[in-house]
Amino acid sequence: xxxxxxxxxxxxxxxxxxxxxxxxxxxxxxxxxxxxxxxxxxxxxxxxxxxxxxxxxxxxxxxxxxxxxxxxxxxxxxxxxxxxxxxxxxxxxxxxxxxxxxxxxxxxxxxxxxxxxxxxxxxxxxxxxxxxxxxxxxxxxxxxxxxxxxxxxxxxxxxxxxxxxxxxxxxxxxxxxxxxxx
Amino acid sequence: xxxxxxxxxxxxxxxxxxxxxxxxxxxxxxxxxxxxxxxxxxxxxxxxxxxxxxxxxxxxxxxxxxxxxxxxxxxxxxxxxxxxxxxxxxxxxxxxxxxxxxxxxxxxxxxxxxxxxxxxxxxxxxxxxxxxxxxxxxxxxxxxxxxxxxxxxxxxxxxxxxxxxxxxxxxxxxxxxxxxxxxxxxxxxxxxxxxxxxxxxxxxxxxxxxxxxxxxxxxxxxxxxxxxxxxxxxxxxxxxxxxxxxxxxxxxxxxxxxxxxxxxxxxxxxxxxxxxxxxxxxxxxxxxxxxxxxxxxxxxxxxxxxxxxxxxxxxxxxxxxxxxxxxxxxxxxxxxxxxxxxxxxxxxxxxxxxxxxxxxxxxxx
Numbered sequence: 237x238x239x240x241x242x243x244x245x246x247x248x249x250x251x252x253x254x255x256x257x258x259x260x261x262x263x264x265x266x267x268x269x270x271x272x273x274x275x276x277x278x279x280x281x282x283x284x285x286x287x288x289x290x291x292x293x294x295x296x297x298x299x300x301x302x303x304x305x306x307x308x309x310x311x312x313x314x315x316x317x318x319x320x321x322x323x324x325x326x327x328x329x330x331x332x333x334x335x336x337x338x339x340x341x342x343x344x345x346x347x348x349x350x351x352x353x354x355x356x357x358x359x360x361x362x363x364x365x366x367x368x369x370x371x372x373x374x375x376x377x378x379x380x381x382x383x384x385x386x387x388x389x390x391x392x393x394x395x396x397x398x399x400x401x402x403x404x405x406x407x408x409x410x411x412x413x414x415x416x417x418x
Numbered sequence: 419x420x421x422x423x424x425x426x427x428x429x430x431x432x433x434x435x436x437x438x439x440x441x442x443x444x445x446x447x448x449x450x451x452x453x454x455x456x457x458x459x460x461x462x463x464x465x466x467x468x469x470x471x472x473x474x475x476x477x478x479x480x481x482x483x484x485x486x487x488x489x490x491x492x493x494x495x496x497x498x499x500x501x502x503x504x505x506x507x508x509x510x511x512x513x514x515x516x517x518x519x520x521x522x523x524x525x526x527x528x529x530x531x532x533x534x535x536x537x538x539x540x541x542x543x544x545x546x547x548x549x550x551x552x553x554x555x556x557x558x559x560x561x562x563x564x565x566x567x568x569x570x571x572x573x574x575x576x577x578x579x580x581x582x583x584x585x586x587x588x589x590x591x592x593x594x595x596x597x598x599x600x601x602x603x604x605x606x607x608x609x610x611x612x613x614x615x616x617x618x619x620x621x622x623x624x625x626x627x628x629x630x631x632x633x634x635x636x637x638x639x640x641x642x643x644x645x646x647x648x649x650x651x652x653x654x655x656x657x658x659x660x661x662x663x664x665x666x667x668x669x670x671x672x673x674x675x676x677x678x679x680x681x682x683x684x685x686x687x688x689x690x691x692x693x694x695x696x697x698x699x700x701x702x703x704x705x706x707x708x709x710x711x712x713x714x715x716x717x718x719x720x721x722x723x724x725x726x727x728x729x730x731x732x733x734x735x736x737x738x739x740x741x742x743x744x745x746x747x748x749x750x751x752x753x754x755x756x757x758x759x760x761x762x763x764x765x766x767x768x769x770x771x772x773x774x775x776x777x778x779x780x781x782x783x
Contacts, residue, residue, distance in 0.1 A: 311534045311535050312643070313533070313539070313646070314649060315534070318719070318722060326757070326759040326760060328760070328766065328778075329643040329644070329645075329772075329773070330643065330774055331642065331771075331772035331774055333774050342532070342534075342535050343535060344535045347778045350759050352757075368534060383751075384750060385755070385756045388756040388757055
């Protein structure tokens with residue numbers, strides 16, 4: 237059979253010579269390789285304190301965005317759900333009533349919005365499909381959980397804090413992602 | 419003269435014989451396919467409709483056998499009858515394609531383009547038209563037209579900003595009901611669909627204006643914001659109705675009836691008018707005899723998630739319990755125990771109008 241690579245080595249079945257049967261040169265050679273690695277750069281990092289930079293196209297946990305006035309941008313148009321290849325997104329829409337104009341940008345809004353992170357494949361098609369710039373994939377890695385129940389993300393998990401009201405939470409949400417970036 | 423003479427007409431190099439008096443549009447529809455010009459205002463079931471939107475413009479390159487001169491301008495094919503030996507160019511004519519692009523730009527001048535909010539999105543003729551002919555941007559620099567809101571009662575929602583003034587709903591009310599209560603008021607830029615004094619539209623057949631509306635100007639208030647049309651399953655169904663034929667399309671999610679509309683043919687026209695009781699007040703699946711899934715053009719977004727045959731309507735039998743001595747499968751997680759959306763007991767489709775924030779307060783986790 238033709239070899240796939242040129243690195244193929246025939247296995248030698250010859251009996252070992254005296255020097256080889258001592259094993260010591262081979263052991264020393266192996267130890268030499270091991271000790272050499274003490275002086276090379278350590279590839280591991282101290283993870284929770286130290287973080288590697290994300291690639292600019294990294295797609296992590298979803299964020300539901302608000303506009304400058306702090307109103308929710310999502311109008312529950314369903315385009316993210318129809319674009320989603322994993323069928324992870326579900327929603328229920330409602331009509332804005334008088335007095336809610338400061339909460340929702342348009343007359344229709346998502347009363348319920350859920351992403352099933354067990355199904356989500358983080359492809360980012362929802363972000364592409366959104367006509368209202370409402371959904372973004374952030375630079376947060378979706379956290380692990382012990383039960384499946386913790387993976388159904390509702391609106392309270394996804395919605396970004398209101399920048400005009402929840403100042404601290406908003407700063408934290410923004411600051412977190414900045415620190416991860418650089 | 420009992421027998422009507424047949425006229426030979428050539429549309430986009432396809433020759434067809436049609437009886438005298440047929441319009442170019444209807445002759446083209448007999449050929450079918452791409453050759454049929456789009457029509458936003460013409461409705462074959464409504465007498466007197468057509469001639470308003472200008473999307474069906476075609477070029478007549480040869481008037482007739484006797485007078486072979488071409489017509490000097492593009493003509494509205496829904497209003498022009500065929501002549502013997504007439505030659506018509508629709509999609510083969512550059513002039514027509516160019517004119518149609520211009521018409522679409524005009525139709526979209528004042529259109530709010532709020533498709534993400536609009537309930538008509540997915541089955542909107544203006545959406546299809548602008549997808550085929552429209553430009554991505556607009557050259558219009560002014561404020562779009564807005565109107566004072568009119569309430570047309572508990573069944574019909576009017577969004578005047580989306581209206582393209584096709585007059586179809588006016589003809590529907592004229593020809594289907596005893597007394598028309600709405601119409602086009604004012605002139606020019608201020609023209610709007612309204613009732614003269616705030617009045618509910620409550621005629622037995624007035625719900626059909628929702629189906630004839632080519633855009634989202636008149637929509638079903640009982641379906642408002644409940645779901646997007648492409649997540650629903652269109653099913654042919656009928657019931658024994660004393661006032662109308664009772665043949666409708668149900669728009670289901672699972673077994674829940676979300677919306678009832680009339681059946682529409684390939685030109686988006688209603689096959690048989692249905693009454694308000696069928697449309698607004700019979701939303702229990704038990705009240706209908708379901709015939710089967712409706713054929714949907716596979717290029718339509720509504721066909722997403724629907725499969726051929728009766729998949730999705732015939733539920734497969736559960737075999738697990740049968741082969742495991744009656745033991746039920748142990749589910750790792752029932753999605754409804756965590757999820758707030760689409761709860762089994764949720765009666766969103768039973769609400770009379772759109773859901774509001776107070777409809778969701780009680781079932782918050």
